[in-house]
Amino acid sequence: MNKKTVGIIGVGNVGSTLAFTLATKNMCSTLLLKDVRENFVQAMALDISQATNASKSKTITKACLNNEEFKDCDVIVITAGVARRPGMSRDDLLLTNAKIMTSVITQIIPNNPNAIIIVVSNPLDAMVYTALKASNWSRNKIIGMAGILDSARMAHFIFEKLGYGQGQIEASVMGGHGDDMVPLPDFSTVAGVRLSEVLSKEDIDDIVYKTKNGGAQIVKLLETGSAYYAPAYSTSLMIEAILEDKKEIYPCAVMLDGEYGYEDIVSGVPVMLGANGVEKIIELNLKNQQKEEFSKSIASVKELINILKEKL
Ligand SMILES: NC(=O)c1ccc[n+]([C@@H]2O[C@H](COP(=O)([O-])OP(=O)(O)OC[C@H]3O[C@@H](n4cnc5c(N)ncnc54)[C@H](O)[C@@H]3O)[C@@H](O)[C@H]2O)c1
Ligand SMILES: O=C(O)C[C@H](O)C(=O)O
Numbered sequence: 146m147n148k149k150t151v152g153i154i155g156v157g158n159v160g161s162t163l164a165f166t167l168a169t170k171n172m173c174s175t176l177l178l179k180d181v182r183e184n185f186v187q188a189m190a191l192d193i194s195q196a197t198n199a200s201k202s203k204t205i206t207k208a209c210l211n212n213e214e215f216k217d218c219d220v221i222v223i224t225a226g227v228a229r230r231p232g233m234s235r236d237d238l239l240l241t242n243a244k245i246m247t248s249v250i251t252q253i254i255p256n257n258p259n260a261i262i263i264v265v266s267n268p269l270d271a272m273v274y275t276a277l278k279a280s281n282w283s284r285n286k287i288i289g290m291a292g293i294l295d296s297a298r299m300a301h302f303i304f305e306k307l308g309y310g311q312g313q314i315e316a317s318v319m320g321g322h323g324d325d326m327v328p329l330p331d332f333s334t335v336a337g338v339r340l341s342e343v344l345s346k347e348d349i350d351d352i353v354y355k356t357k358n359g360g361a362q363i364v365k366l367l368e369t370g371s372a373y374y375a376p377a378y379s380t381s382l383m384i385e386a387i388l389e390d391k392k393e394i395y396p397c398a399v400m401l402d403g404e405y406g407y408e409d410i411v412s413g414v415p416v417m418l419g420a421n422g423v424e425k426i427i428e429l430n431l432k433n434q435q436k437e438e439f440s441k442s443i444a445s446v447k448e449l450i451n452i453l454k455e456k457l
Pocket of ligand 1: 228
């Protein structure tokens, strides 16, 4: 096991599921948990620590009740904020979560100068942007989790149509983590076979629709919040790639600086993750229609950022 410290701020549904995954899988030596709900975070730390002992993992889990204890992290995950409820879009969380993000960043930065930060709070791309501006850190160090989740959802819907190929599906989604995300059937395969070889255009269109609506579908069924198992697991893959310097390619939300023709805007693109966070941004050769969809998705994130500039 790595002698590494992971911190999680916001230990609600996603944060606690992630903490449980990391601790019971022995993925770090120390796990620091922080939340505004002080009793709750202590309960989570106790419960997860006891699960860890049952699993014979060596991870030590601690609840931090002040900023001084939350220190020396190699990776920090921010899931602090509110989640949407039925009838809401992720964008409705903008102002509330931007205030929380700014306050969290200001608190954690002084004691964690070497951390790579993974942002999960929504609306995701605008929250990564907020965290980057509040910290003034370089773009390789603050990364948003969404593309792995959206791609996993797309793989799920591909399997639903096919009825075979579970575990062999590679799906690809880029763009912002909002209603205008860009599922890419042309870059998706089943055991290397292109989707268009095994599914009709109608089926593929339906998969694209369901992928874009995947988060809202769960919100509607849950009634009290949003998805957490797939988001937490997707985040754990990013953490593993960073802690173990795996140099793996994942779709993540990053600040663009000329890539795909955009700058000063955050969006989901394939990146290489390693010990330094984002170590490379990969530029796919998109067709015209895919470029248009990506541009629409960028415009939606820009709108949110303009609201933040005006109102915060
Ligand atoms: N990027 C993605 O793909 C993705 C996936 C799932 C959820 N999310 C987002 O992640 C966020 C968390 O979702 P959840 O289901 O875990 O919600 P949740 O309500 O279960 O947990 C949020 C936690 O944040 C805490 N919190 C609030 N303000 C805080 C602060 N200032 N400091 C520390 N902790 C604070 C709350 O007390 C709560 O425990 C939401 O914004 C949600 O929309 C994003
Ligand atoms: O849908 C949400 O609000 C949460 C998250 O962004 C998701 O896609 O599950």
